[in-house]
Amino acid sequence: MEKQAITYELLHRDKNSGARRGVIHTPHGDIQTPIFMPVGTQATVKSLTPEELKEEVKAQIILSNTYHLYLRPGEKIVKEAGGLHSFMRWDRPILTDCGGFQVFSLSDLRTISEEGVEFKSHLDGSKHFFSPEKVMEIEEALGADIIMSFDECVGYPATYEYTKNSMERTTRWAIRCKKAHKNTEMQGLFGIIQGGFYEDLRKQSAEDLIKLDLPGYAIGGISVGEPKEEFLRILRYTAPLMPENKPRYLMGVGTPDYLIEAALAGIDMCDCVLPTRIARNGTALTSHGKVVVRNKTYEREFAPLDPECDCYTCKNYTRAYIRHLIKANEILGVRLLSIHNLRFLTKLMERVRIEIENDNLIEFKNEFYKKYGYTKE
16 A cells, blocks of 8 residues: 555544544654644745744744745745755645635736636736646645645635536646646645535535545635634534544634634644734734734833743743834844744644643633633624
8 A cells, every 4th residue: 555645643532522633644743733834935934943933933834835936936946955844944844735825816817727727926927827737746846745736715705606616626626636746655635625605515525525535635715704603604514524534624724713613623734824924013912812012002011922921032022122123123023923923823722732632622712712802602
């Protein structure tokens, strides 16, 4: 039997919810799940070194983006450097997304056909073409442990007919990705379940993709601007349709409430640019809710961002100092906030894993929501 690059091991199931505690085995190490994955779009998690990600954030896996790395520096250069791990000096697991979301959200002009997508670069307007085969070629050159099949991410709202056609095309593209994917011993190809906000389409997408027997599966196309109740409805409907013996990945989710809800639904992996993006705007995630540290309120506050946090930033610096750095446009301010926000989410997921082992995640969610300032559903 052919060796699989990615395998999943279930350690414990929460008796009171769909939550599961597991381990994903990869060529570059094991990943304890459920997990939040920091996003390193252009082969870097903005402003942080790999050492900081390991030692301060305690990140187990990071993401990079196929679309951006294809445009610059180009996958051939990354391959010449020995692949992403060598190029960016990160020796733990990496996941590359397929670039589909960026093709559909960033490019000025795009033409979708059965063959693939023609699009204009957001950098210089030059024309490019992504087919499933081309995406596999790029992702294999980049050399991540987990690679995503090419899909179309449908916006919200979208008609039933458009969503159905798009979902069926995504399945056909996944079949082509599987055929084109060669390096199966070092890279695991994940399929992406689409179908918008229509349950029957989600069911059809999941059933068709599961027939391909891929190493893992993702839910795409939610958390795209819809109301929270719609997000929860589709998440809770789709997650149980996914194979129990393989990793389950929810794409593009990074707020504390959505991470906890994902875990409760049985999701293993989530990612989002949110923690570093809001850091650049002077905002911190804390155990008592968001703190917009650039506000004048914190000018003379000589306490850490979050007294309950164990990160480098909170152990060494005050809100007043970080506010000063942000107001003065000093790079250190963004770096310190990025370390804190990322650590806040990785620590939250460490706690989630413990609560699942104790069959206590629902209780923890209620306590966390109350403290953070979320209202119950």
